[in-house]
Amino acid sequence: MTKLTNTLILDTAAQLVEQHGAADVTLADVGEALGTSRAALYKHFKNKQDLWTSLSLYWLDQVLAVIFPFDTSGYSSQADIAHDWLWALANAKIQTNQNDPQMFKLYTDYIDGNPEVLAIHLQDLTSSLAAALKTDDLIHVQALLQAFTYFTTPAFATDWGEHTRDQFEAIWQLIAPSFETLMK
Incomplete structure (x- = not known):
């Protein structure tokens, strides 16, 4: 299994946003695309807002x-x-x-x-x-x-x-x- 990193999460989230738009992408979607749980993402980003802020920057x-x-x-x-x-x-x-x-x-x-x-x-x-x-x-x-x-x-x-x-x-x-x- 690939190690879960901020960069990997951000790259995956960016791909999902490009495919589906930001409004339709959830943390669960990002976790599913990475083969991990939404809870595992919380170790890297405190919530969806934190992920979108990091993703935008x-x-x-x-x-x-x-x-x-x-x-x-x-x-x-x-x-x-x-x-x-x-x-x-x-x-x-x-x-x-x-x-x-x-x-x-x-x-x-x-x-x-x-x-x-x-x-x-x-x-x-x-x-x-x-x-x-x-x-x-x-x-x-x-x-x-x-x-x-x-x-x-x-x-x-x-x-x-x-x-x-x-x-x-x-x-x-x-x-x-x-x-x-x-x-x-």
Whole structure:
């Protein structure tokens, strides 16, 4: 028998959600698919809410793997790092929405509808960008994230299209001249 791990449970739950939708998947279904009892799952997740929270964050971590952590080798300026990190974040969400809009909506609706989960996601983003920039100036890191929310917030996904990259670059051009001064 395969050892029951959080990753195995999350992968199995993700497959079931893709096949049947989140509303129709129970802990019993996940346990059955794994050949174990629902009670065995409680050793890893305290309830269905805990599993869905973990599953949503796990899904996001996979979607955003390019920034967790962001490879800064080869960069010579914080501005270039910030630009590319922000575009990597935006592009990952845009591509995921284009390639699998149903799952994108399912997971992002769950995250957006749960303030505690959203706070975890925002903290993860802030920590990743701060680490990439090698700064502890979280006020300016958070301001950067806020400046680009149009390109990363699922509520705007219906507006993302062929001109999104041009719009991103236009906003970056507004920020770029003051970037180095702000990030000291």
